[in-house]
Amino acid sequence: xxxxxxxxxxxxxxxxxxxxxxxxxxxxxxxxxxxxxxxxxxxxxxxxxxxxxxxxxxxxxxxxxxxxxxxxxxxxxxxxxxxxxxxxxxxxxxxxxxxxx
Numbered sequence: 718x719x720x721x722x723x724x725x726x727x728x729x730x731x732x733x734x735x736x737x738x739x740x741x742x743x744x745x746x747x748x749x750x751x752x753x754x755x756x757x758x759x760x761x762x763x764x765x766x767x768x769x770x771x772x773x774x775x776x777x778x779x780x781x782x783x784x785x786x787x788x789x790x791x792x793x794x795x796x797x798x799x800x801x802x803x804x805x806x807x808x809x810x811x812x813x814x815x816x817x818x
Contacts, residue, residue: 756812763808770801 777794780786 759808759812763805763812766801766805766808770798770805773798773801 773794777791777798780791780794
């Protein structure tokens with residue numbers, strides 16, 4: 718966690734000229750000089766998560782075809798698959814550099 722200081726200016730007469738302190742988290746994707754080891758680590762994790770997601774998808778398809786399947790187990794597997802999808806999206810976002818628009 719880093720502390721960011723900024724000076725308020727503009728048309729607001731109440732806060733103009735005051736300095737405020739804001740706590741902010743700096744994530745690796747915000748760091749323009751992300752180390753290669755971090756990038757390689759993210760790519761490795763991403764590959765592992767994609768494999769697990771694909772395997773879980775195949776298991777869910779096979780289990781959903783079975784009429785005697787435990788519905789609670791199937792729901793848990795689907796929830797795990799969604800969690801993996803979110804983790805994949807999070808890692809992909811870390812690997813995409815922030816561009817100033």
